[in-house]
Amino acid sequence: MELKEAVLELIRRAATDLPPDIEDALKKAYEREDEGTPAKSVFKTILENVELARKNSTPICQDTGALIFYIDFPVGHAEKTYREAIEWAAAEATKKQYLRPNAVDPITGKNSGNNIGKNAPYIHFHQWDKDEVRIRLMLKGGGSENVGIQYKLPDSNLKAGRDLKGVKKVIIDAVVKAQGFGCAPGTIGVGIGGDRVTSYALSKEQFFRKLNEKNPNPEIAKLEEELYKELNELGIGPMGFGGKTTVLGVHIDAQHRHPATYYVAISYMCWAYRRKSLTIKDGEVTYAD
Secondary structure (H helix, E strand, O other), X not given: OOHHHHHHHHHHHHHHOXXXXXXXXXXXXXXXXXXXXXXXXXXXXXXXXXHHHHHHOOOOOOOOOEEEEXXXXXXXXXXXXXXXXHHHHHHHHHHOOOOOOOOEOOOOOOEOOOOOEOOEOEEEEEEEOOOOEEEEEEEEOHHHHHOOEEEEOOEOOOOEOOOHHHHHHHHHHHHHHHOOOOOOOEEEEEEXXXXXXXXXHHHHHHHHOOOOOOOOOHHHHHHHHXXXXXXXXXXXOHHHOOOOOOEEEEEEXXXXXXXXOOEEEEEEEOOOOEEEEEEEEOOEEEEEO
């Protein structure tokens, strides 16, 4: 299979086939809700939609999101090869209606019509020593992107200091402010430290983790567990209709910061948590969730 065709198939899978860990979490959330409640009804509709999208190979959501690619490739490979394949695949996927045209010039207001533009798709390149290529794709919806937020600690209004207790306070505040917008139940990605750019980048990278994947740092893993429990006790529920499930998971990571700064970036992924990956080794293409 040619690289461009492999990427096109990756996009199709990401747009139409929800990963098993996400679907399983949605099913469990459905079972937890009480009969006759709006939350139960919302989850029933979501699960029916997931099944139909997979069966008919149609987008899970009408907002097919912004395309975010992370590419790990061996020494000696040219970035240009991957960029050209991705741009061809994005344009072709738009023609086939796996994707909605979502690349808009902010100055002219004109939609490119094929999801191609400056930093669209966004591609992060990383060279590694392995003799294989890994391409990871995330489709990030605009509604969930709108409720992302960044805090600068200390935050006097929230009485949040430069420690994990302060981090916890701002994450809870972010979810309360979202109030179901961004298509709850969401998954929360958090980047602690770095600068304004890298803290957001780290928060989004968390969405390549599976829901049951805990941070290897025990302090952070404990914070993830505490927040998952406490955020689901807020009662915001799916789409803000109330209920027992407000978030499907909480993924946090930390990086070194400048002594004068302490940023906490919080990204929000909607229930249509779309991610897929492919690996190319010895000419063979393997897809994974």
